[in-house]
Amino acid sequence: MEFITESHYFRVMPFLLEGLVWTLLITFVGLILGFILGAIFGFARLSKSKLIYGIATVYVEVVRGTPILAQILFIYFGLSDLTGINIDKITASIIAIAVNAGAYIAEIVRGAVYSIDTGQEEAGRSIGLTRNQTMRYIIWPQAFRRMIPPLGNQFVISLKDTSLFSVIAVGELLYMGQQYYGMTFQAFQALTMVCVMYLVITVPTAVYLRRVERRLDV
Amino acid sequence: MITVKDLHKSFGSNEVLKGINAEIKEKEVVCVIGPSGSGKSTFLRCLNLLEEVTSGDVLIQGENLTDPKININDVRSRVGMVFQHFNLFPHMTVMDNITIGPIKVKGMKKTEAEKIAHPLLEKVGLSDKAVAYPESLSGGQKQRVAIARSLAMEPSIMLFDEPTSALDPELVGDVLAVMKDLAQEGMTMVVVTHEMGFAREVGDRVLFMDEGIIMEEDVPERLFGNPQNPRTQEFLSKVL
């Protein structure tokens, strides 16, 4: 018993649990906002208006074409440099996840809506539903089901991306692990446990998603 | 009931309908036949504006569909459409497929809408399938649900675009029987079909379309028995 409680594998845990809370918080809040952005820009990418389509395309391409590390530094340092307003690290992290994931989710939304057979829209319109009703009651529910696997995948990606925020000293999982081995010089044990903590979230998610995917296939 | 005047429809530079004139009276059953690509589906789809009309007029119960001020959702709710591939809503039960129109378009309560749906399900012979999902139905059953879904809006006109073409031969009969009942009840129907037997038996009039125009039209006995236009003769010699 004494052996276990003395072990660094064990003693690092309070740090990591605190880090995990921040990691999950940034991921969840960031992704909820990212989903809203993604839905808006995803529909914009389906718009017949060239202007709306153009704006959404610029957003998607700029975000997807630049590294998320540059994005977080841009949001945290770049914007405060420009505006003189300082935002706190957690807010900056949440914005970074939202803006980054939003672009990928926009493509998920666009692809899912686009994949629904045009006959569905025609059937909806032919019984007298308006465009919006057809989208809301016919297209969107079907599209949303198809979005679940790629959204889950995006959750895993964004969760791992939060580790990059250690560069601005956000107290997330990886950063807390680094803090621990900075004090104890037990890098191997601390980082092993950091990885275990990520895996505890990501592996069950992946397994669950594969099951959903198989069910959607039939 | 339906008046079509000099209807033209182009997709880009491809002119598909080249001046269609037609008059469909109340309670009439008009069958449209013709070779593939002749514009039959396009013509039908112009009758409820699933395709935008390039030029000409389409009048439904006196209302001109090409009038930009027209409420197209309202017109569509009075013109039912049945598709070759059924296009049922796969995420809804049979009952929900049928009631969504009355609920969302007419603002009916769910229970009211279901009161309309039950006799319709009975009419198409699927009373036991109300809570089933489309994926568990055969093609013929799906098409009958699709017909019930259109009827739930209590349309005054029904359009059918090759309603039996995607069905296994043994399932065709049930769908045609439902359509025949509808015709006998006095529904105004426009039916694009390859079922010459149905056209001959149920149709009041048959339109033969080719290359974007109506080449010949007549009562079934004469059009099938003694076609005048050489194109009609050629087409019928292939399909009969």
Ligand SMILES: Nc1ncnc2c1ncn2[C@@H]1O[C@H](COP(=O)(O)OP(=O)(O)OP(=O)(O)O)[C@@H](O)[C@H]1O
């Ligand atoms: N949305 C569209 N965009 C471009 N061309 C189209 C479109 N819909 C139909 N067409 C073209 O219009 C022509 C007529 O098509 P339509 O579907 O009306 O023929 P059809 O008589 O119904 O044939 P079929 O018996 O094969 O169903 C075809 O050449 C087709 O390629």
Ligand SMILES: [Mg+2]
């Ligand atoms: Mg067709």
